[in-house]
Amino acid sequence: MSETEEAVAAEKESVPAADAVTPKVRRPKHWPKSSYDPHYDPVVDKGPGHNRDYAPTYWIGTAGTPPADDGPVSEDFDTDVAIIGSGYTGLSCAIHLAQNHGIEAVVLEANTVAWGCSTRNGGQAQISSGRLKRSEWIARWGVDVARRMHDEVTEAFEVFRELIGRDEIDCEPQEGGHLYLAHKPGAMPRLEKECALLNETFGYGSRILSRGEVHEKYVRDQEACGAMWEPDGTCIHAAKLAFGYLRLARKLGAKVHTGSPVLGWERVNGIHHLITPGGVVRAKSVALATAGYTPPGLNHVTRHRLMPILSNSIVTRPLEDDEKEACGFGTLSPLTDTRVLRHYYRMLPDGCVQIGSRSAVTGDDAENPKHLALLRAGLARKFPALEGIDLDYSWWGWVDVSHDMMPRIFCPDPGQSVFYAMGYGGNGVMYSAQAGRRMAQLVAGEESAAFDLPIFTSPLPSHGILTPFRRLGQRAMYYWYAFNDEKLGQKGRVQDEVPATDGGAGPSGGAGQ
16 A cells, blocks of 8 residues: 555544544645556546646646645535536636635545646537537437527637636637548538538538648648538647636635545535545535546446546657648647547647547556557558657546536536536537536526526436446447448548538638637
């Protein structure tokens, strides 16, 4: 047992019953930092650890020194609202509780600020929420609900833009829209159909681009057979965004306690008693913002309600001039392809290229070289000039995929005053700002017609008795997805000319943004 684990075990033994008086045991205010665990797995591990260091990501390596936080919990205390999780969602919730409702919340973080996917993602903000497209919203809920869902994510992007425009948040935003690139000819008809739907049903000015236009103005992705351009898309520096949220939340009065995992949770006389190694936090309401890192035993309302999926990411060394010319990046805005096991990629402001995709099924297999090799091969297919290029960074993180592919911001039982916001399916960079705001509204008791949507009125679904077999299904689906992505639909039309269904909208900004 490590020094930290022994300290945690000793403290767990000293934590009193939730209804006991303030303990006499003196709790340490500082805890030794634990090393990063590359094999952590939220499906099998009891929790995310205690005061663990960050994953070795590009974002952490280039963000500079993190801002000050409030350190570990070191005594018992009371608060109106406790937020568990200090990523984008938790910090946004704290910001909006203070800013809009006058509630100064306490944020509890097991490790370091934004330790989970908020510092392990690809830094892409897109106008989406969850994994489903607009056509799939219509198939599931009908046109009227789908239109209101579109209004919700449109508003969400404005909330996100307002936040990243604050003085406290310098996350290096690069706007220019989002390119959804057909990685094979068979993907173009689907993009054309979705583009027409966006324009005709939702009044959203997306546009189909030919392969030539993609290569000339945006990027020389050698797989691209054409693309759909969406007006809203921004790339950001993931850690600088999180650190900016931290600064703003604390400026507004929130407390952010790192190194404070919730080891036990009891409810006594209507008050939640959250037991941490350094003290018991007594809260009237609790908001859960733990996403793909949610411990199975944290609370029954979120137990096995998500399917954590690993996603790998790499960043190359800075490109030489001839490599830049070959890759032809004319934009710094978000790029994704049409694979189910999609690639998300971008040129970074310092001349490096970042690309990510799905990875191992389990934490134990995360370091298997084959996953890095697959990602390298994906990079080389798109940009042959980068085959074998040296890498500056390689990392992975757990994505919070819900079982029906859509997020939830929900209160399962108003009498219990427990809330959660999670399930973004890899599209949380933007929507987490709105999800945190919406969860703050729910916590504060605000009523709004905006909440009459399925993501606010229903819980995260469960796989029930199939839960123990989810990863067997995941392995099988990965084989099918890979076959579908790489073998099927290779015949078809490369989009050499722009069809008449583009809606007439042109790109905002232009090349080079």
